[in-house]
Amino acid sequence: MNETVINKSLLAPCYSSIDPCEGTTGLTGYACFYFRIHGYVSLILCCFGVPTNIANIVILTRKSMRSQINFILTGIAVSDVLTMLSYIPFALHFYIINGLSRTPEKYSYGWSMFLAIHACLSITTHTISIWLGVWMSCARYIYIRSMGIGRENLSVRMTCCVIILIYALSICIYIPYFCYNSVVADPCIDRDNVTIKQRYGIKNPRIADDVEATMFEKFNIWIFILLGKWIPCILITVFGGLLLYTLHESKKRTLSLKGAQTEARLKQHTRTTIMLLAIILMYIFAELPQSILLLLCLSIEGFFNKSYMLLADTIDILALINNSANFIMYCAMSKQFRDLLCDYTCSVVRSKNRNNETRDNRGGYVSVKSAHTVETHHL
Numbered sequence: 001m002n003e004t005v006i007n008k009s010l011l012a013p014c015y016s017s018i019d020p021c022e023g024t025t026g027l028t029g030y031a032c033f034y035f036r037i038h039g040y041v042s043l044i045l046c047c048f049g050v051p052t053n054i055a056n057i058v059i060l061t062r063k064s065m066r067s068q069i070n071f072i073l074t075g076i077a078v079s080d081v082l083t084m085l086s087y088i089p090f091a092l093h094f095y096i097i098n099g100l101s102r103t104p105e106k107y108s109y110g111w112s113m114f115l116a117i118h119a120c121l122s123i124t125t126h127t128i129s130i131w132l133g134v135w136m137s138c139a140r141y142i143y144i145r146s147m148g149i150g151r152e153n154l155s156v157r158m159t160c161c162v163i164i165l166i167y168a169l170s171i172c173i174y175i176p177y178f179c180y181n182s183v184v185a186d187p188c189i190d191r192d193n194v195t196i197k198q199r200y201g202i203k204n205p206r207i208a209d210d211v212e213a214t215m216f217e218k219f220n221i222w223i224f225i226l227l228g229k230w231i232p233c234i235l236i237t238v239f240g241g242l243l244l245y246t247l248h249e250s251k252k253r254t255l256s257l258k259g260a261q262t263e264a265r266l267k268q269h270t271r272t273t274i275m276l277l278a279i280i281l282m283y284i285f286a287e288l289p290q291s292i293l294l295l296l297c298l299s300i301e302g303f304f305n306k307s308y309m310l311l312a313d314t315i316d317i318l319a320l321i322n323n324s325a326n327f328i329m330y331c332a333m334s335k336q337f338r339d340l341l342c343d344y345t346c347s348v349v350r351s352k353n354r355n356n357e358t359r360d361n362r363g364g365y366v367s368v369k370s371a372h373t374v375e376t377h378h379l
Contacts (some may be wrong), residue, residue, distance in 0.1 A: 012102075014188040014197050020100050031310035032100075038313040039095025042320055046084040046091070049324030053077040053084070056327055059340050068143070068159040069276065072136040073326070075163040079125040079132070080323040086118050087320065104188065104199040112183045112200035119202065120178050123224065126319060128170045130232040133283045135162055137239035140276050144246045173227055177220045225298075229291040233284065240280040247273050275333035279326060286322035290315045 021032030056077040060070045094115075098106040139154055182203045190197050247270065293311065297304045330337045 011187055011189040011196065014104055014190050014199065016101055027307060027310050031313070034313055035095070035100060038317065039091045042087060042091045042317060043096070045317070045320045045324045046088045049084045049320065049327075050081055050088075052324065052327035053081045055341065056330065057081075059330075059337060059344065062340055062344075065336070065340065066156070068139055068154055068156055069136060069272070071156065071159050072132055072139065072163060075167070076129055076132045076136070077326065079128040080326070083122060083125040083129070083323055084320065086121050087316075089114065090118050102186075102188075102199060102201075104197045107186070107199040107201060109183065109198075109200050112202060116181050116183055116202045119204075120174070120181055123177065123228065124170055124174055127174070127228045127232075128167055129323075130228075130236065130283055130287055131166045131170065132163065133280060134232050134235045134239065135166065136276060137236055137243055137280050140273060141239050141243045141246060144243065144273060173223055176216070177224070180216065180220055221298075225291075225294050229287060229294060233287050233291050236280055236283055240277060240284070243273065243280075244277060271333060275329055278329050278333070282322045282325055282329075286318045289318065 021029075021035075024032050054077075057074055059065060060074045060077070093111060094106065139159060142154060180203065183200050184203045186199050186201050187196050188199055189195070293308050293315070297308050331341070
């Protein structure tokens with residue numbers, strides 16, 4: 001029987017007494033400082049973002065709110081909820097409970113499997129979200145463009161079909177990455193310098209060194225960079241600019257028509273479009289820095305390990321801010337959303353109070369009946 005002999009002298013220690021952040025400066029010092037607070041900041045954002053995005057879904061799917069744009073915003077909210085639900089256990093285990101060291105407890109097989117699933121889910125939901133942002137800016141541009149011209153607008157059914165298509169295609173394009181991403185063993189030596197412990201990691205495409213990367217790895221990298229970052233970033237920027245220009249032209253055209261009804265309609269469409277432009281700016285703010293950094297990774301040797309990985313937590317927090325900010329923008333910019341949110345909250349509170357009163361009344365009835373029984377028994 002053949003046995004694999006492991007040279008213990010080549011194994012890294014499982015537990016290191018040296019602080020990897022001691023004496024660090026510059027970008028490394030920043031990464032070490034931010035690592036200590038990233039888990040808590042991301043956990044706060046996720047604990048805020050999950051319930052508020054669920055509230056977005058509930059409000060935007062109400063009968064009075066159903067429209068092409070609101071269905072797209074609902075699709076974005078669903079992908080944001082999935083992203084943040086996965087990030088909560090990730091932040092707790094890999095940042096708050098455990099430190100920087102790659103210990104066997106931190107990188108057990110179970111947690112490494114979770115890390116692989118989290119990576120696949122995150123990359124997919126981020127791609128879904130940004131492409132829905134592209135479709136939202138495109139749909140709003142078509143709507144504003146058609147105002148006053150008499151062109152047929154996009155139907156709700158077509159909008160829903162495109163949303164489903166974006167979800168399906170975002171999953172399909174990453175199937176090669178799902179197949180490649182796997183858990184790999186990474187043995188280490190215990191404190192006694194004798195016992196070999198098993199820890200694990202995930203196998204990722206080697207973006208750090210293009211010479212060693214296989215064609216399959218390069219294919220996965222370019223799919224992510226082109227379809228997950230560059231193309232949607234360019235499109236959402238272009239449609240955002242066209243939307244701003246078309247809104248300005250539509251405003252001039254509408255103002256030439258006299259009437260209070262026309263002015264009221266213009267104000268309503270302007271508020272909605274400004275809110276959507278704010279969402280588009282949030283996408284650009286969250287996704288453009290990573291797109292630029294990925295370009296530098298491919299063009300500068302060693303940039304991935306020396307710079308990109310040190311900024312990975314910052315890139316994550318920008319994405320989480322984008323995931324959790326929509327609720328605030330809806331509340332700030334949409335009176336209809338605020339009114340429905342207040343009505344829904346009040347109805348939930350009233351329903352809960354009504355249930356409590358019913359429970360109390362039933363309890364009171366039992367108490368009176370019991371007292372009457374006791375009195376009768378004594379008589």
